[in-house]
Amino acid sequence: MKHSFIFDMDGTLFQTDKILNLALEEAFDHLRLRNRWDGGTPIDKYRQIMGVPLPKVWEILLPYHSNEEREQMDVYFQEKLIENIKNGKGALYPNVKAVFTYLKEQECSIYIASNGLSEYLQTIVSYYRLDDWVTETVSIQQIHSFNKSDLVRSLLDKYNITHAAVVGDRLSDISAAKNNGLLAIGCHFDFAKEEELSQADLVIHDLMELKTILPKL
Known part of the structure; x- marks a missing residue:
């Protein structure tokens, strides 16, 4: 059979661990440059929720941001993940x-x-x-x-x-x-x-x- x-x-x-920290740090640096985030990068929190769909991820990581900002963050984060994969970092x-x-x-x-x-x-x-x-x-x-x-x-x-x-x-x-x-x-x-x-x-x-x-x- x-x-x-x-x-x-x-x-x-x-x-994923090999590129996750890199991409997440870059994504939150992007927010910090726009004065939309002033804390550390929530890498540990992301690791805890790994496996849930990304829209839910951004609801958890960015609870006080607008849906538009979450969607922008999602796009930017994906771009950085893909860039790191293509650069052989995964x-x-x-x-x-x-x-x-x-x-x-x-x-x-x-x-x-x-x-x-x-x-x-x-x-x-x-x-x-x-x-x-x-x-x-x-x-x-x-x-x-x-x-x-x-x-x-x-x-x-x-x-x-x-x-x-x-x-x-x-x-x-x-x-x-x-x-x-x-x-x-x-x-x-x-x-x-x-x-x-x-x-x-x-x-x-x-x-x-x-x-x-x-x-x-």
């Missing part, structure tokens, strides 16, 4: 390509479903040539509800997927699996939280562990 794997991007395949997690190669050899289908925005995701996919393995990468932008469970459901419906696992580091990934009757594999990586991972069916510390999990499916 063929299986599919639906991966999260940030904190699962891509080491990185995939260890063994991403090795695991992808193994899964394809086992005739598994690979997808990416992320709360990241489309242009950002495509930059990562293109820079690291993930399209060599990945059937499709979908963004939360493609779903009106901004709900990751609905995003995963869109892949299941489009490709008639019946047997799959969702691999991710945050509760939104685990919930997306559970709400669609799929196996939830939690990644104990940079942004993961113990209380969220406790709700996963399985927890891995390295993507290579998927090689031992696949035969058990």
Whole structure:
């Protein structure tokens, strides 16, 4: 029986931490230059909420700013993230390509479903040539509800997927699996939280562990 794997991007395949601080610092410097922010950069707060859609991120980080300013900040932040990716400052997690190669050899289908925005995701996919393995990468932008469970459901419906696992580091990934009757594999990586991972069916510390999990499916 063929299986599919639906991966999260940030904190699962891509080491967002390597560019997050840089881009966030640049974005808040932009606000400070316009006298619209006089405090430090809320990097720790951002790390705590990693995994939620960006519109919600800016509501939390900029609670007293207008929607227009949040949207401007979102655009500027995305530009800086993409710039850092193209400058080679990011990185995939260890063994991403090795695991992808193994899964394809086992005739598994690979997808990416992320709360990241489309242009950002495509930059990562293109820079690291993930399209060599990945059937499709979908963004939360493609779903009106901004709900990751609905995003995963869109892949299941489009490709008639019946047997799959969702691999991710945050509760939104685990919930997306559970709400669609799929196996939830939690990644104990940079942004993961113990209380969220406790709700996963399985927890891995390295993507290579998927090689031992696949035969058990």
